[in-house]
Structure formats: structure tokens, C-alpha cells
Amino acid sequence: MIKPRTSIRRDVMSIRVKLYLSYLLMIVILPIILICTVMVLLLFFTDSKQDVRDYFEKEKNLDYRQALAIGEVSYVVQNEPDKLGDEAYVSNVQDKLGRVAVGLLIARNGEMESVSPYLQRLSPQENWSKLLISPPKRMTYNHYPFTSDSIAFRYSDGSEGEAILLRRYESVPVYWHPISLVVVLAIIGLTSLLLTYYVSRRIIKPIEALKTGVQHIKDGDLTYQVIPTSKDEVGELSKVFEEMRLRLKHSIEQTLQYEDNRKMLLSHISHDLKTPITAIKGYVEGILDGVANTEEKQDRYIRTIYRKANEMDKLIDELFLFSKLDVQTVAYDFIPLDVNSFTADMVGEMKFDLDKTGITLTTSLPPETIMVVADPEKLSRVLTNVIDNSVKYMDLQSQLQVKSSLQENKAITVLVHANDEEAFITVEDTGPGIEEEALPYIFDRFYRAEQSRNSETGGSGLGLAIVKQMVEGHGGRVWAENRPEGGARLTFTLPRAGA
Numbered sequence: 001m002i003k004p005r006t007s008i009r010r011d012v013m014s015i016r017v018k019l020y021l022s023y024l025l026m027i028v029i030l031p032i033i034l035i036c037t038v039m040v041l042l043l044f045f046t047d048s049k050q051d052v053r054d055y056f057e058k059e060k061n062l063d064y065r066q067a068l069a070i071g072e073v074s075y076v077v078q079n080e081p082d083k084l085g086d087e088a089y090v091s092n093v094q095d096k097l098g099r100v101a102v103g104l105l106i107a108r109n110g111e112m113e114s115v116s117p118y119l120q121r122l123s124p125q126e127n128w129s130k131l132l133i134s135p136p137k138r139m140t141y142n143h144y145p146f147t148s149d150s151i152a153f154r155y156s157d158g159s160e161g162e163a164i165l166l167r168r169y170e171s172v173p174v175y176w177h178p179i180s181l182v183v184v185l186a187i188i189g190l191t192s193l194l195l196t197y198y199v200s201r202r203i204i205k206p207i208e209a210l211k212t213g214v215q216h217i218k219d220g221d222l223t224y225q226v227i228p229t230s231k232d233e234v235g236e237l238s239k240v241f242e243e244m245r246l247r248l249k250h251s252i253e254q255t256l257q258y259e260d261n262r263k264m265l266l267s268h269i270s271h272d273l274k275t276p277i278t279a280i281k282g283y284v285e286g287i288l289d290g291v292a293n294t295e296e297k298q299d300r301y302i303r304t305i306y307r308k309a310n311e312m313d314k315l316i317d318e319l320f321l322f323s324k325l326d327v328q329t330v331a332y333d334f335i336p337l338d339v340n341s342f343t344a345d346m347v348g349e350m351k352f353d354l355d356k357t358g359i360t361l362t363t364s365l366p367p368e369t370i371m372v373v374a375d376p377e378k379l380s381r382v383l384t385n386v387i388d389n390s391v392k393y394m395d396l397q398s399q400l401q402v403k404s405s406l407q408e409n410k411a412i413t414v415l416v417h418a419n420d421e422e423a424f425i426t427v428e429d430t431g432p433g434i435e436e437e438a439l440p441y442i443f444d445r446f447y448r449a450e451q452s453r454n455s456e457t458g459g460s461g462l463g464l465a466i467v468k469q470m471v472e473g474h475g476g477r478v479w480a481e482n483r484p485e486g487g488a489r490l491t492f493t494l495p496r497a498g499a
Contacts, residue, residue, distance in 0.1 A: 033187050065100045066167055073097065073104065074151060077163050081153045084161065090114050101168035103146075107132050109159050119166060131164055139166075143173035206234040210241055222249040273315065276308040283308075332375045332473055336497045339370045339416055339423050346383050347414055359391060360411040370418045371497035378470045379494075383425070385463040386490050387412060390429035393488070422476070422493040433482040442480055443468040467492070 073093060076083050083089045084106050097104050098118030105128055106114040112129045119128070123141040135148045151163045170176075206229050216224035222245060228238040283301045285291075292298040343363055351361045394410050415426040434442060443464050471478045471492045478492040 033191070062100060062171070066102055069097050069100050069102055070149075070165055070167065073163065073165065077151050077153050077161075081161060082156050084114075084163065085155065094118070097165075103166040105131060105164040105166070107162045107164070108155070109161075116166075132162065135164055140174055141166075143175055144168050145170045145174055202230060203234055206230060206238055210234075210238060213241060213245065217245065217248070222252065273312060276312045276315075280305050280308050332378060334373050334375055334474075336371050337374045337376060337379070339372050339418075339425065339494070340365045342376065342379065343383070343414055343416055343425065346380060350384070350387060354391065354412070357391070358410055359394065360409075361387070362411065362413050364413060364415040366417055370416065370423045372423045372494040373497050374474055374494050378473070382467050382470050382492065383414075383427075385467050386427045386492075387414075389463055389490070390427060390431060390488065394429060394431035418496060420498075421496055423496055424491055424493050426489060426491040428483060428487060428489045430487045433486060433488050434480060436482075439480055439482075443478065 076093075085108075090106065094104055094114070094116050098116060101118070103116035103119035103122075104114070105112065105116065105119075110132060112132065115128050119126070119141065122144065126141065131148070135150055137148060139146050139148065146166045146168050149165045149167070151165070153161045153163065155161055209226055209229070213224055213226040216222075224245075226238050226242045226245065228235040228242070283305050287298060287301055292301045343365065347361055347363050354361045390412050410430055412427065412429045415424075415428065417424050417426075468478050471494075475495050476493040478490070480488065480490045483489050
């Protein structure tokens, strides 16, 4: 029976969702990583001497504070230039300017008189006097960018003075921008690489397992198992592939089993048909050669030929039915059926013929009605085959001249009982029973406890095999056992209509 196509589960993380999440992580996590990197670098450059929030607050107002400090110095230079000759005042001004990243150089008559301590700390080896000749507008000290402004003035004694203001206009060294760009690109690239590797691995690894499974199937190995490692689309594909492998394996095994059955069937057909055909040929030759020279012999020969032809016809019918059952091409017409009425009718039909052979056929039926779901024609064949099997082996006992108290009273009893789910039909006989070593095999095709395969002492070996196929086709079970008091007991079940 073909199962419905397995649909993709939507309650698991699909590949599309994984890709969306990877992009979302790049958008959300990358800025967080970058912010953390910037904070670490700032702590490094500020030597961890101040709180990062204070650093940002100061840097935010730096331009404004620089403008105030430079404005104050410009006012003094233009209106009170003699203050620049006061060392205490100059030291105080240099300290204020240094706190806002501004350096002040003061020259008098072309000689450098004061150099900002801030600038000296920043670049101890610098020759500051060269700025008096032609100071550039922009320069770099210890990798920090500065702009310069030069103010010429005169002291009260008439000497010429010059004040050069060097203002740092970037909070970070000049190499910060290319390094930060490289760091950002590296973080983006590394994060993208890791996310891509993770997502790709989650997709490629199951696909490689599928590829290996396909290669094994291509090479004829159907035992290689593909185990789903995820619950996304690839995992669902792995499950479908594994189901396909199992079905293909089952189909091939079933085909090989059918082939073995066909070979066995041909072997047994040739054996079982050869015996009656040989007998028919012998009797026909006897008639043709004049051996049957009396009317009585001719009549006996013809009757024997007719009986052998009937045996062949019955054998062919059983072979044809079994082959159809074996490949599951027999249609069942299930209807609700009263087991008690059906069993009573069947036993009534068979009782008349069995009475002539000295075999008593009786029933034991419960008072309540037991309804089952069954095909009456197939159920009739099942019950007939089971009773015929008991008859054959009780006749075999007679032919082997086995004397016992059971043999003197040859009887077959059909019993019916039920539980909530199943109806049980049991056929008991007073025959020789079944040898213990033969019990597991009596429902196998072509198996006969009497191994001579003589049609006079046994059947084709298909009767109970047909019983097993038909009972299982009804959804029931069948088994055999020996009665403690002697004889065989065969029971089969049928699903109750209510269950």
C-alpha cells in the first residue's frame, strides 16, 4: 500500500529561515561587535585613565572648548601682549590649552621663548623653532593631525612677538581611519564567513550523505542507511529518500522471493503433475494394448483415469489460486457475516458426504450471535480445506492400520467462540495428530507431514498454505496444535464486525 507523499514540516527551521537569520545576525551582531571594538581601542588609547563616557563627553565639546581657549589667548595677544612675558601667566595658559588639545608656541624677536608642555610630551624630539620660518597650515605630531594659526604682535617695549597656536582637530591618530576600516571589513568578512560556513555545512553535509546513499544504490547496495541530521527541507528529503530506499529494498526482496516461489512452484508442479500423468498414460496403454480385456477391467481403468484427471484438475486449481494469493491479486468481497449460521450451514453440507466414510462431523456453537467481517466464498474455502486436511490424515491412519480407541471413533468437531475483538473457529479431530517437529511448517507451501507426496495418502501440500493466506487476507491469525487427549486442533480467527 502506497503511503501519502510526506509533506515538508513547517514547524521546524527551514533553510530559508536559516538564511534570513544569518543575514539578521550580520545586521544586528556586527554593529555590537564594532561598538565593543571601538570601546576597547578607546580604552587602549586613553590608557584606561578615565571613564569612556567622560571621554566621549569631552570629545563631543572639544571644538567649543578649543574655540573658547583660543579666543582668550587671541584677546590677550592683541590687547595685553606683555602678559605673554609673565612665566606664571604663560604656564597657566599652557595648562588650559593643553587640556583642550591646543599647543601654544611663543617667540620674541625670532627666538622661541615658550613651548607648550602638551606639545613637548606629544613630540619630545621635535624642533619647534622651524615653525617660526614658515609654519604649514596642517601637520602631524605623533600621528595626531593639527592645524596652525600664527598671530604676530608687539610687546610694549617694541620688540616683535609671534604666537603660534597648534590645534588638534581629530580625536584619534591619522592611521585610525584606515585601521578602523580594515577592522570593520575584517569583522564583516569573518562574521560572514563563519555564518556562511555554518549555514553551508548544515546544508552540504546532509546533501553529501544523500549523495553517498545514491551512490550505494547505484552500485546495488540497498543496505546503506541515510540518517536525517536536521529537520529542515534537506532533513525531510533525507527521510523521503530513506523511505524510498526501504521500499525499493522491500520491492527487490519481494521480487526475489516471488522468483524463488516461482521456481519452487514449477518444481512442485512438475513433480505433482508427473505422478497422475504417468498413471493415466499407464492405464491408457493398458487399454490400447488389450490388457483391459474385459468390460470390468476397462470400466476400472477408465474410472481410474477419470479420478486421476480430477486430481490433476483440482491440483491445477489449487496452484492457480495459491499463485494469485501469493502475489496478492485475489479480490475479497467483505460483508458482515453471522459465524454461527455460516458454520452450521457449511457443516450441514459436508456432513452427508463424511457420514458415508464413517467420520462424524459435529459443531459446538455459542448461544449469542457473533458477527464478523468476511468474504463468504473465501471463508468457505478455508473451512473446507481445514476439514479436508483432518479427513485425509484420519484416512492415512486407517491405511497405515494404526489401531487405537480414537481410530474406532473418527470424529471432527467445529467449535466457535469469541472475545471482544475476534471470533475463533476451531476444528478438532480424533486422528493421529501432528508430529511436533512438523507443527511449525504445516502452513508452508508444498509442505506435507507425509513426505512421499503420494496423492493417495496426502494432498498437494497447498491446502493449509491457502488457508493461511486467506485468513491473513481477512486480517486474522491461524495456528495448529495437538490435543492432550490425542488428535489435532487447528484454530483461525476473524475480526468481529464491531471491532
